[in-house]
């Protein structure tokens with residue numbers, strides 16, 4: 275668990291403009307000592323920019339960054355005691371693996387023997403001891419990535435920053451490195467901010483996930499919290515594969531009314547435009563008339579472990595995960611059923627989650 | 639539908655035998671042209687070598703092309719220049735080597751640092767500050783030259799005025815120049831040929847009593863070639879992924895360490911090419927050498943030119959020897975440096 279060196283990271287109302295482009299908007303968050311925080315969001319939402327501001331490679335236009343108790347907002351990168359694994363690995367191509375890994379120590383003027391020992395140790399942690407004399411160009415992508423990691427862990431920084439370090443690896447290696455990373459971070463206990471746009475990576479690695487969109491922090495919480503209790507339409511639609519299903523409609527007179535849908539709602543009388551959301555794995559396809567609402571089968575695809583059934587409902591389509599034995603005829607009428615507590619209601623205009631929920635028919 | 643088969647002869651000559659190859663006819667044409675060009679370029683060299691081995695009679699009754707066949711080769715020209723006349727030849731040779739190599743080293747060092755700074759640091763000096771600086775400089779020069787004021791006083795006053803005015807007016811006129819403008823300004827120094835400025839340069843070195851010294855030529859060549867180095871190296875530096883430098887920065891390296899330990903090794907191909915170019919320019923420079931050296935600091939190009947003007951007419955055989963020994967160091971440097979002009983140093987730095 276967290277070592278004595280672990281530092282907290284606090285970001286306060288951070289803003290960044292590129293010209294007139296407001297890239298990071300009022301970002302505030304706190305990372306506890308030793309915590310693994312994943313910054314998740316679609317491409318171009320400002321993740322890298324946020325990370326670079328924490329590293330000091332980009333100056334913040336306003337706001338403050340604290341490491342522990344010290345304000346580092348205006349401190350040069352080399353004095354911040356953060357280590358970063360770049361999206362591109364950024365290995366020094368003219369140095370061997372050993373020289374790459376040892377560079378942070380060489381800069382600090384650490385003696386040769388100590389350095390060599392530290393290099394071997396760091397290399398062992400990423401299983402790269404056999405490659406110490408090679409040059410980066412002689413390594414595969416996954417090996418380069420591990421060298422970049424070793425270079426970051428060789429000195430115990432206050433904070434690790436990692437920018438999509440696994441994005442270019444194949445699926446198998448990515449899964450392996452994910453576990454490796456998680457174990458290493460746990461063993462070292464260093465506060466970590468990890469950027470990705472891959473929600474599986476976020477779910478599996480994070481103690482907490484911070485989800486960003488268009489430079490705005492949407493929600494921060496444990497993977498379970500953001501998955502099971504999304505704060506708004508964006509988070510709900512971003513997490514999960516396939517993501518949450520949405521049915522557009524209105525809340526009127528205590529009921530959610532959509533295309534072929536009329537369900538009692540508690541906690542909100544309306545009238546207002548609303549969106550009903552439910553997860554593909556929470557719902558089942560049942561015989562017409564036997565569920566919450568009826569729909570038409572559009573397609574059924576066997577993906578391996580499940581059959582993904584796509585249904586049309588007015589102009590909306592919804593996807594439902596069924597057991598792999600399930601079969602359905604195209605264009606047949608079926609019904610969708612799920613526990614009312616598994617339905618989420620969002621305001622259609624703002625996207626915010628409504629403090630309302632579905633109730634069983636008759637119970638209202 | 640089938641494609642009509644072409645006559646076999648056509649196919650054999652006009653179409654490549656395999657993907658990525660040239661068609662036989664294309665190959666013949668290309669290699670023929672290249673061979674012609676090579677002969678065109680290499681013949682003068684051959685001619686110079688042959689002439690250096692001829693006696694005056696062979697030159698005057700010539701043209702003879704093949705040694706031992708047309709004429710009997712003789713080393714008299716070599717002996718005349720390197721043994722009988724060794725003093726002046728070797729002095730000029732040594733001068734050329736000292737001046738060209740020193741100025742090249744200086745030029746590449748300063749120029750690449752300037753180029754790196756331009757490539758990586760954003761400068762935006764205010765236009766009005768530059769204007770005030772120039773005015774203050776002119777004012778100081780006039781004060782010293784015309785009014786006879788002590789130069790120390792004039793410099794101090796000009797400096798103080800510059801600082802005060804620049805601070806006061808800087809806020810009022812925020813117009814600034816950017817890195818691109820600075821780069822263009824540096825390159826524009828090369829638009830005027832050095833010969834245009836030769837008289838001021840001459841007078842400047844005269845007033846500091848440096849005429850006919852190595853230092854004068856080294857300084858002059860360095861300044862003249864600096865824009866070329868800045869321009870070329872700027873391009874090479876901007877091609878180095880900035881991630882590498884940012885990573886080194888986070889690892890705790892200072893700017894100088896980053897420059898010498900990361901950037902320069904990666905810019906080596908560019909550095910080698912630039913060095914070679916600047917060396918050749920300095921080695922062959924004539925006009926500045928003509929004005930700034932009279933005897934002690936004379937370089938090879940001056941020696942060659944002087945031979946042209948002898949009362950005995952042009953001694954082609956001696957001239958050929960001079961030309962040969964003059965191109966040797968450049969060929970040597972080209973051979974040494976071309977190993978570094980290989981590509982691929984950046985391989986493995988960043989993914990993608």
Ligand SMILES: Nc1ncnc2c1ncn2[C@@H]1O[C@H](COP(=O)(O)OP(=O)(O)OP(=O)(O)O)[C@@H](O)[C@H]1O
Nearest residue numbers: 292295297315316317318319320321322323324471
């Ligand atoms: N140096 C820059 N100058 C101008 N605009 C920039 C600069 N860097 C980033 N941007 C813009 O800022 C926004 C956020 O970029 P950023 O690199 O932070 O995205 P990201 O979330 O890391 O995306 P990705 O997942 O694709 O890496 C983008 O719209 C991008 O175009």
Ligand SMILES: [Mg+2]
Nearest residue numbers: 321322361437
């Ligand atoms: Mg990014």
